[in-house]
Amino acid sequence: MSDTPGGAAPITRHLRITGRVQGVYYRASMVQQALALGVHGWVRNRRDGSVEALATGTPDAVQALIAWAQHGPALARVERVEVKEALGAAEVLVGFEQRETA
Numbered sequence: 001m002s003d004t005p006g007g008a009a010p011i012t013r014h015l016r017i018t019g020r021v022q023g024v025y026y027r028a029s030m031v032q033q034a035l036a037l038g039v040h041g042w043v044r045n046r047r048d049g050s051v052e053a054l055a056t057g058t059p060d061a062v063q064a065l066i067a068w069a070q071h072g073p074a075l076a077r078v079e080r081v082e083v084k085e086a087l088g089a090a091e092v093l094v095g096f097e098q099r100e101t102a
Helices: 026-037 059-069
Strands: 012-022 040-045 050-055 077-086 095-096
Touching: 012 059, 026 050, 026 095, 040 059, 040 077, 050 059, 059 077
Parallel strands: 040 095
Antiparallel strands: 012 050, 012 077, 040 050
């Protein structure tokens, strides 16, 4: 992850996705999309009905995942995607995983 194309430093973003995003294959689809883009991190359902994700990678790859998150898989109805910069993430993220509901 440190050897990014064009020398772009990796970025990390925290996403909160709201709408009809649970029970529609959103998390599994995000895992597939992130892996295809080379983004590391995780995604999980929240008890409030939203989906939360942490994404690390090149700026272009993370932005592409954020753009995908705006619509998600076919059955999803995304209302909003909140994106925040995540500075100093304490964990080392390798791969992209689906986590348990929090």
